[in-house]
Amino acid sequence: MPRPDLIKGRFAAFWNKDIVWSFRSSPVTVAAAVLALIIFVACFGAAWVAPHNPMDVATVELMDAGLPPVWQSGGDPRFLLGTDVQGRDILSSILYGGRISLTVGVLSVLFAAVLGITLGLVSGYFGGTIDTIIMRIAEVQLSFPAILIALLVDGVARGLLPAEQHEAVAVPVLVLSIGLSFWVQYARTVRGSTLVEKQRDYVSAARIIGLSPALILIRHILPNVIGPVLVIATLNLALAVITEATLSFLGVGVPPTQPSLGTLIRIGNEYLFSGEWWITVWPGLALILMVLSVNLLSDWLRDALNPKLR
Template identity: 50%
Template sequence: MHDNDAPLRRFARHFFSSRIATTGFVLLLVIMLAALFAPWLSPQNPYDLAHLDVMDSRLPPGQTSVDGQLTFLLGTDEQGRDMLSAILYGIRISVMVGVASTAIALAIGLTLGLLAGYAGGRTESLIMRVADIQLSFPPILIALILLALTGQGVGKIIIALVAVQWAYYARTARSAALVERKKEYIDAAIVLGLSPARIMLRHLLPNCLPPLIVIAALQVASAISLEATLSFLGLGLPVTEPSLGLLIANGFQYLMSGKYWISFFPGIALLLTVVAINLVADQLRDVLNPRLQLQ
C-alpha cells in the first residue's frame, strides 16, 4: 500500500511545492466547481425567458430588479439577464467545449502518432505529411473554414477544434515512439511474439504519455480561447448555447456608452480560466520531467 502511494505523494509534493501552481490549482478548482454547479449557484436562469424582464435591461452592478426580488451583483445585459448567472453558465459551456475537444484530439493524435512511430515506412510518411499540411495553416483559419461549411453548434465547434489540435499530439507521440522503438525492451517484446497493438498499448503508450499530458493541459486553454474568439466573431456557438466569448461579444457595442460590465466581467472570467489552466500546465511540465522523477 505504501509503495503504491509513494509515486502519488511524490507527485503531489513536487506539484504543490510552487505557490503559484497551488494558487492556479485552487483557482481552477473553483472555476470547475462553479461550471459544474452553475444551475444551483446561479441566482437566475439567464436563458429562461420567464425569468427575464426587459425593464432590467443594462442595469449597472449592484442594482436591484424592478420587482425588488433580485440584486444583480455584476449588473445585467441588454436582455435583462443577470451577468453573474450568465457567466457561470458561459464558463460551463466554454470549459466543456475545451475539455471535450482536447480529449478527442488527444485520442486521435496519440493513436496516429504511436502507429506512425512504431510502423514507420509509408504509414509514417502518410500520417506525418497530413499532419504537416494541417500545421502549415493557422488554427483559426482552419476552424473558420470548417464552421463556415458546417454552421454553428456545440458539436460542430468541437469537431473544428479537434481538427485544429490533433496534429500536435500526433507529432509528439510519433517522436516519443521513435525514441522508445529503438530500445531493447521493444526488441524483446517483438522477439517474444507480442502483437503490434499490445506493444503499442502496454509498452509505448505509458512512456509517451507524460509530454502529451502537458500539451493537453495547455491545449485546453488554447481551445477555450479559440472558441471564445470564434464565438465573438459570430461563427462559434449560437445565442441559445452561450459561452464566455459570446457574452463578451454581446456587450462589445455598449463599451463606448459606459456600460462596460456587459463585456468586462465575462472577459475577466475568461482571463482567469485561461491563466489558471496555464499555471497548472506549467507546473505539470516540471513535475512530469523525467529528471525530477529520479529525485
C-alpha cells in the first residue's frame, strides 16, 4: 500500500503541472467546466434527475398542457418551468432532449475523429496518389457548408431506407451525416503533423528495425499528433450539437417521439407568439449554455496545449 507521503507527493506533482495550473488559474474555465459537468450529469442521468418522464405517454395529462412556469400566475409546483402543449414537463423534456443531443454530438465527433485521423495519417505518411485523392476530396467538401453536407447525407439515407424505418435509424443517420461533415478538419490537421513527424529519427529507427507502417502510425506517430485533435474534438462537439439542433429544427433530425433540444425549440416556436414563450425559450437557453460551456473549455484547451503560449 502506498505511503501517505508518497501519495501526497504525487498529488502535489499533479497539482503543479502546467495544464492543471492553467486550468485552476482561470475562473472562467473552472466555471465552464462546472457548468458542463452539471449539464452532462443531469442529461445523461435524466432517468434519475428529471422529475417526470416525458417519454412515458401514460404519465402525461392533457389537462396540464400549456401551464406557465411556477412563478407566474397559473403555474403548478409540479412543473418548475411549465409544460408544453401536450402536458409534458419542460424541465424533464430539456433533460431527456439534452441527452439525445449530447449522444448524437459525442458519437458524431468520435466517428469524424476516427475517420479523419485515419485518413490524415495515411495521407501524410504514404503521400503520392493516396495523398492527392484524399486532399482533393477534402478540398471539395470544404467548398460546401457543413449543414448542407449533413442535409445531403441525411436526405440520401432517408431516401434509400423504407419510410417505416426512418424513426428507428434517425439517430444513426444523424451521427453519420454530422460525422461526414466534420472529418476534414481532423484529416488536414493530422496530415500536416504526420508530414513533420515522419521525418523524425524515431520513425526512421522504427523503419530500420522492420516495424510495419501500421505499427509506426499507431504506436509512434499517432501519440505525437493527438494534441491538436483533442482541441478540434472539443470544439466540434459544440458544433455537432448545434448542427443536430439545426437539423431537428428543420424537421429532418430525430423524430418527435424522441425530441432533442432542436425539436423542442421547433415545437415551441409555433406557440411563441401565442404567449407560451417558455416552451421554446428554456430549451433554447439550455442549448446556449451547453454550447457556451463546451466552447469555453475548447478555448482553454487550445491555449493550454499550445507551447508558444506557455
